[in-house]
Amino acid sequence: KVYTDYFFDEPAYNTHDGGYIPLVTPKIAPQPLAVPPLLKPDKQTATDDYYTVTAEASETQFLPGKKTKTWGYNASFLGQTIVFRDGKHTHIDLRNKLPELTTFHWHGLNVPGPITDGGCHAPVYPGKTNHIDFDVDQPAATTWLHAHPCPSTATQVWKGLAAMVLIKDDVEDQLPLPRNYGVDDIPMVLQDREFHEDNQFDYRVDYDPDGVQGHTALVNGTVNPYFDVTTQRVRLRLLNGSNRREWRLHFDDGLEFAQVASDGGIMPTPVYLTKLMVTCAERDEIVIDFGNYQPGDEVTLMTDETPLVHFRIKAFAPDDTQLPEHLVDIPDETPTPGLPVxxxxxxxxxxxxxxxxxxxxxxxxxxxxxxxxxxxxxxxxxxxxxxxxxxxxxxxxxxxxxxxxxxxxxxxxxxxxxxxxxxxxxxxxxxxxxxxxxxxxxxxxxxxxxxxxxxxxxxxxxxxxxxxxxxxxxxxxx
Ligand code: C2O
Ligand code: CU
Ligand code: CU
CATH class of the missing domain: 2.60.40.420 (Cupredoxins -  blue copper proteins)
Structure with a gap:
């Protein structure tokens, strides 16, 4: 079965908001999609991983002309991708090189709150470094890190404080899924921004209590990206990293794809779709089979009517790998008797x-x-x-x-x-x-x-x- 409709209620789409800001088709020529580098561990042993994550202020070239003042994690905007391994004890130094306090929230990680979790009770003051350590104990998944100081999460994320965090485990390792990072396993952080004078962000000017939006789509911080397809199958790890925007994804020619994972990991069975709506903070992993295209073809991932990523087909070796019907088991735990709803x-x-x-x-x-x-x-x-x-x-x-x-x-x-x-x-x-x-x-x-x-x-x-x-x-x- 292939689902050909979005699942959410159409009358509730963000396009119906009073303050809805439509995306515009970028005027600049397509640019190669930025793929964030993998963050190198400071040290690794058989049982332990050590990382330093630094929140820092910098500048990013999004558009021709002036660079934009931005924040990021070990990067000028967004962050290097962090990889955790299930079963490992992980130590992280959280360094704040920003001019204000921030927190480091591990969205989707099963770690103790309120400190390790990095919500608003775990401030790291400017110039300071906090240390956390925890056991990674959950299935392979696409999760993320973002700032979470209350009540300025929105402004800090808007400036760029969001990064992908991938969890690996032995179960996912065995599945016939693309996993060559940057080649056929591609993180895609979907965001939108407004560029003001001199290409700067201006959160206060754009402020809307129902969620800030901008006219320009960014994928991993790239305006109007293209991606060269060099393998028949490509896995996208989609993250809605927007403050408010919903993404209604589909290909310009209706190409079908398989969703294989949701927020917390691989799904029990692949779900075949032609349309996928991703609401704020959700992650979806999809596998696309480009087997019916020829080198030189281009197929475009759209959100509503706006082009988002141009996939340029290059020569690739044939790959007849089929996704199994069953991927993983999700335990169906019995609710504790006697608990009120x-x-x-x-x-x-x-x-x-x-x-x-x-x-x-x-x-x-x-x-x-x-x-x-x-x-x-x-x-x-x-x-x-x-x-x-x-x-x-x-x-x-x-x-x-x-x-x-x-x-x-x-x-x-x-x-x-x-x-x-x-x-x-x-x-x-x-x-x-x-x-x-x-x-x-x-x-x-x-x-x-x-x-x-x-x-x-x-x-x-x-x-x-x-x-x-x-x-x-x-x-x-x-
Ligand atoms: Cu309270 Cu993405 O987090
Ligand atoms: Cu969270
Ligand atoms: Cu809400």
Whole structure:
């Protein structure tokens, strides 16, 4: 079966927002797609990996003329790609060379909150270095690192503080998937920006409480990229790294592709699609088979009507590898008996956004869940179905499964691990959540301006045998 429609509710697309900013087709000639280099470990042993991640200010050449002032991780914009291995103990020095405090949030990583996780309780002050270490304990996946200081996550990500973080494991190693980084395994961070005078970003001018957008699409920071296809099969690791924009992806000739992974790793079965909508913070890995093209052909990945990436077909060796029907097993854990369903609402739009009717408070624990309990959460988007928006609901420190949408089936590509799920206006999405590690974890809308605006709360995963009190920062002591 090939799905030929987007799954989300059409009336809720961001194109219907009052402040929607359409992408424009870039006027500059296509440029080679930037592929971020892999971050070199400082040291590696059989059991341990050591990295230094530096947040730094620099300048980036996006457009002809003046360079743009930007921030990045070991890079001028975005970051070098970090690779973790399941089972390894990983040590990271977090260096802040920026003029203001930042945090290093590992979005999609099962690591303890609130400090290692790098949400708003884990500031790294300018000129300082913090150290974290943790066990990588989860399946192979495409995750990411981004800044998360409250309430300036949106401005820091807009400046460039976002990087891909890949997790590798023995299971994924065995699957017939492309995995030659930069050749047939390509990270693609999808973002949009507005370029003002002298090619500079100006977040304040562009500000919209429902999410900042710009007219220019960037893929890994490249305007109007092309990619040379030198293998028949290419795997894309798509990350919606935009503050607000949704990407509705399809090829200009309707080429079909296979989605093989969602946020938290490989899906049980590949899902064949011609259209894919990626909401904020979601990741999707797709495998494209270019076997029916000839050298010299070009096929373009589009978002709505705007060209995004030009794939230029070069000569390649034939490859008749087929994807197996079954990829991995996702355990179907039984919910812990006797637990009430946790009901959560995502409320409002603009300045009025809230979670459960309340604005985020760094000092308030909004909910508690026993570590290793398997709980059902029901998330309702209370926006009106006529003019509401899709709110991407994200939980820190774990991967969940999606059980139902309005008591009905989930989308065909939601049968794997997720950490972010788009909730349509008026819809209730049921998920199953287990925290394996004690700590305090944020959950929020991943339209970053909604998160900064207060559509966020936090839950303590506790162990009754080892009660702990967490040091929660507040805005004043920051
Ligand atoms: Cu992508 Cu609270 O994070
Ligand atoms: Cu996160
Ligand atoms: Cu939202």
């Amino acid at each position: 946790r009901k959560i609402t995502m409320d409002g739009m603009d300045e009025e956004v809230a979670m459960d009717g309340k604005k985020f408070d760094m000092q308030r624990i909004d909910a508690r869940q026993k570590v290793n309990d398997v709980a059902i959460w029901e998330i309702t988007n209370t926006n009106s179905t006529e003019n509401g928006m899709v709110h991407p609901f994200h939980v820190h420190g774990t991967q969940f499964t999606v059980l139902a949408r309005n008591d009905g089936p989930v989308y065909p590509n939601e049968h794997g691990w997720k950490d972010t799920v788009g909730v349509n206006p008026g819809e209730t999405v049921r998920i199953k959540v287990r925290f394996k590690l004690t700590g305090v974890y944020m959950y929020h809308c991943h339209i970053i301006e909604h998160e900064d605006g207060g559509m966020m709360a936090q839950i303590e995963a506790y162990d009754p045998a080892h009660p702990k009190t967490y040091h929660l920062m507040d805005m004043e002591t920051l």
